[in-house]
Amino acid sequence: MKPFTYQRAATPAEAARVAAEMPGSRFIAGGTNLLDLMKLQIETPGHLVDVNHLGLDRIEPTAEGGLRIGAMVRNTDLAADKRVRRDYAVLSRALLSGASAQLRNKATTGGNLLQRTRCPYFYEPSKPCNKRVPGSGCAALGGFNRNLAVLGTSDKCIATHPSDMAVAMRVLDATVETVSPDGTTRSIPIADFHRLPGDTPHIETQLGRGELITGVMLPAPIGGLHVYRKVRDRASYAFAVVSIAAVVAPGRARLAYGGLAHKPWRVEAAEALVADGAAAVAKTAFAGARTTPENAFKLPLAQRLTASVLADGKV
C-alpha cells in the first residue's frame, strides 16, 4: 500500500470537487474492494476522499412511486429493507447471494457498482493486464479464462463484472444518480453506466473525473415473479459462473445476466421472444458471443437457466 492522504468530505459536491482537484484521488466507502487492491498496489491512490458521512445512507420513496437508494446504503441494509423485499425481491436476492455477511455489512450500493473484476491476471502484477496497466496486453486471452466473459469482449480484455447487485438493478431499469465536481447532477441509466472493454478496458464506467455516485433510483414496482439464480462453484462466497436476474409473469419476462460480460448483460429484443422459448431468447441475447474452450459452457448454461426461469414463471 502506497502512502496516501485522507480526508472526509462535508458534502457530496465537495467530495467530487476534491476528487477532481487532487491527482490520483479515489473515493472510499466500505473499502471492501479498494483496500485489498491497494495492498496489492493494483490501486495506488495518493488521496482518499471518505464519502461515508455525507447523509447518503437513506432509502426513500420517490414521487414516481419508486425508491431512491442512497449510495452509502450498505448491502445488508438494502437487502433487508421491507420495501425492497416486497417490491424488488430480485434485488434483495441478488445482494444476499453475494460475498459474506461481514462484507455486506460494509459494502455500499455505490461501491458495489464500482467493484473491479476478479480476473486472476488483474490480480497478478507480474503478468500483463490492459486493465491494470493499459497497453501491457491481456494474459487471460490465452490463459485460464474459465470464468471470464463471453459477450461484449474485445481482444484487449475478457474480464467480467463481478457484481450480483448490478445485474438485478439492470433488470429493474435502475438509474444511477451522480454529482459532478462543478455541482451539477445527472442520472445515468444503468444500461449505459458500465462500459464494454473495447480498447480501453481500464475505463469501466461513464463516470467523469471526480464524479460521485449519490444514489440509485428504482422505478415504480413492476410486479411479477422476482428470481435471482446464481450458479457458482461452491454454495456460498463465490463469484457467479453465470447468474440470471429475472422478473417473469405469464407472457412477459425481463432477463439480465451476470458472469457473461464486462457489465450486466440484458438484451431487451430477446425478451420479446420469450413466447418462442429459451433457445430463441438465447439466440438473440447471446448473438455475437466469443468463447474459449474453457468458458464456452457458459452459453448453454445460461440458456438452461433461462428455460428454467421461464418455466418457473409460467411465461
Next chain:
Amino acid sequence: MKFDSAAGQNVIDQGRIVGKSYPRVDGPLKVSGLAPYAHEYHSDAPNAAYGVIVGAGISKGRITAIDTSEAERAPGVVLVMTHRNAPKQFGIGHAPPGGTGPQQDEKDGGGEKPGRHNKPQLQGPEVRHFDQSVAFVVAETFEQARDAARLVRITYAVEKGRFDLAAEKDKGEMPEDTPDSNVGNFDSAFAAAPAKIDVTYTTPDQAHSMMEPHASIARWDGDQLTLWTSHQIIHWGVDGVAGTLGIHKDKVRVISAYIGGGFGSKLMIYGDPILAALAARQLGRPVKVALTRPQIYNHTSHRPATIQRLRLGAGIDGKLLAIGHDVWCGNLPEGEAENAADQTKLLYAGANRLLRTRKTELDLPLGASMRAPGEAVGLLALECAMDELAEKLGLDPIEFRILNDTQFDPEKGPERPFSTRHLVECLRTGADKFGWSKRNPKPGMVRDGRWLIGIGVASAIRNNLVMASGARVRLSGDGVLTIQTQMTDIGTGSYTILAQIGAEMLGLPMDKVRVELGDSSFPQSAGSGGSWGANSASAGLYYACENLRNAIAQRAGFNSTDSQFADGKVSAGGRSRNLADVVGKDGISAEGKVEFGDLTKRFAQAAFGAHFAEVAVDSVTAEVRVRRMLSVCAAGRIINPQTARSQCLGGMTMGIGAALMEDQVVDKRFGYFVNHDLAEYHVPVHADIPDMEVIFLDELDDKSSPIKAKGVGELGICGVGAAVANAVHNATGARIRDYPLTLDKIMAKMAV
C-alpha cells in the same frame, strides 16, 4: 523403550480418562486470543523489524539485473538482501555440524538424506520456480517493507520451462524409493479377465489452505538463535535451519507452541525462518516475516497433480484377478513422487498386481506432502474405478468391495497379516446406518424437485506410520503433572490427548495435568505428520510416565510393579500415600521414549474406514451439493472421540473440496498457479458442509504401540472424494475422471 512385541494389558486399558471425550484443553486460550501464534511473540522479540520476501515474477530463468537502490531509499527500510549480498548457506546434502536427528526418522525407520530439510535462500541468480525468493526487504514496519519490496527492480532472462504434466509424463522415471511392484502376471491375467476396465483419472495440484500462513520471528542472543515459527515437526525445523545456516543444531531453538493448521505444508521450512534468521543476525535485532496468502501458493509447497491409469480385471464371480495402477506425477528434481498407488498395494485381494509410479521433472513450485499424501489422491481414482467395475459386473459396490477383502498383505501373502483390519465391518455398519439399501443402483433415477439425488460409497485406508517419540514428565509438590515434549498441536488435539494419557497413567484428574508442546528444548518427539503423532507421542509419554511411576513408587518405598495410581494417591500392598507427599516440594521428574521395532514390517498396519455420501445435483445447472455424509472408521483405540471426530469432520470437508472444487490452476505458458488466493482457490465454505456423522468401531491394535491406537487425521480424507464422485455418478450417470467435478464437466455429461 523399544516397542517390538504386541502390547499386553496395561494402565491405558483401564479407560478411566483415555477413550473418553474431553473438549480441547487449549480451547479457551484459542477462542480468547491468548494462545500466541508464531508471529505474535511481540514481547519476546522487542523492536522487531519486518521482512517481506520478494518472489520471482518468472518461473524459470535467471536474474540478469537487480536494482535495489530505490527500495533501499524507501522510508523505514533497514536492509535489502539479494543473491549479491546474502550470506552463504548450505543445501540438501549438508547436514548441520553435529549431525541431524536420530536415524529412525523416516517412515519405515530408514536413514535420512543429510540436510534434507535445508532450504537455502538467495544463493544465486537462478530462478527455479515462480515466487521463489529473489530479494528480502526489511523495514521498521510491515507496510514499509511491503511497499519497498515493490521497488526492487529485477530483470530476468526467461528460459523455457516444463509446466505441463501430461506433456512431460512420458519422460518420467521410477523414483528410487518407489520401485515397481509386480506380483504374479498382470498382463496375461488382465488380458484374460472376463470383466475389466481401463480408465485414466487425473487429480490437480491442490493447496493446503491452512488458516495460519507460514510465519517466523528470529531473535539472536549472541550465537544462539531462537525462532518462533509455525512448524509441524520441531526437530525437522531445527535440522533445516541449522543445516541451511551451517550452525550446530544446539544453537537453534525452535518454538511452535500453537499452530494454525498445517496439513503438511509446515513439515518443511521455506523462506521465512531462514531469511528472518539471516536478517536478524545482520541487523542485530529481531526480524518477523509472515508470508502473504498469495505467496503461500507458489513460494511454498502443494499436493502435486497426478495422472492415474487403473486397469482392473475380475472374474464373473466378482473376484479381482488383475490390479494395475500406473501413476504419473511431476516435481522439482529434489521433490518426491506423489505415491498415489500406495493404497492399491494393500486394499484389495488379487493375485496379479502391477503398480508403477513415474516421476518427471517439472519447473513448478515444490510438490510435497498434503494430508494423506499418496492415498488421498490414489483413492480418488481407485475407489471410482472399483465402482466402474462393480457396475460392469452388475454388482453392488459394497458387496464387490467385501468380496475382495483380504486379511493379509496381498503382495506378501498370509505371512504378513494385517495387525487389525475391519474394512468389511466399516462398510456393513455404514451401509446399515446410512440407508444404503434405499439406493437405486441405476443412475439418474431419483429426483427431489429440481435436484437429482445420488448415493456413493468408498473404502478408506491409510497406512499406520509410527515414529520415535520422547517426553519429559514432572510431578511437582502441588500434585500437578507437567508434560514436556517437542510434539506439536496443529489444531488436532495433541494438548488434550497427551493430558489424558498423563492423567490416566498417574491417576490424576485432567485439571492436574499441564502440557507444554512445540519447543526444541523439550525431548524430541514424533511431531505432527503422517497421522503418526497421536499414537507415537502418546506412546513416548506412556513410557515417560512409566518411568515416573517407578520413581515415585521407589521413593514411596513400594514395589513398583504392583503400585496403583489413582485419585492422587499411590498404593501398594494395602498401603497408600498421597502423591504430593511422596514427591515432596522438589517434585520428581522422568523421561521416556518409544522406539519402534519391526512390527510394522511383520504386520501390515493401517487404519480403515468407509465413507458414504448423498449428493444432490441441480438438473439445470449441474451444481453439486452434498446433502449428508457418514464415515465409519476402524483406527485402533480412539483416545478422545471428540477430538478424533473433529479430525474426521475436517478430513471429510477436505474430501468434499478435493471432489468438487479444489484445483490449483497451472498457467502452462507462464508456469505458475494462477488462482493464488482464497477467493479463487476454492475450498468448501460452511454452506457446502452438510449433516456429517462419524462412527468409530471398537478396535485395539496391540501391534501399533502400548496405546493400541492408530492415526485418524488422514484417514478422514482418504476416499471421501471418491464417495462424493460415486454419488454424483449415481445421481446423474455422469462419470467424470478429471477432478475436481465442476459443474461444466458434469453438465456436459448429464443425460438432459
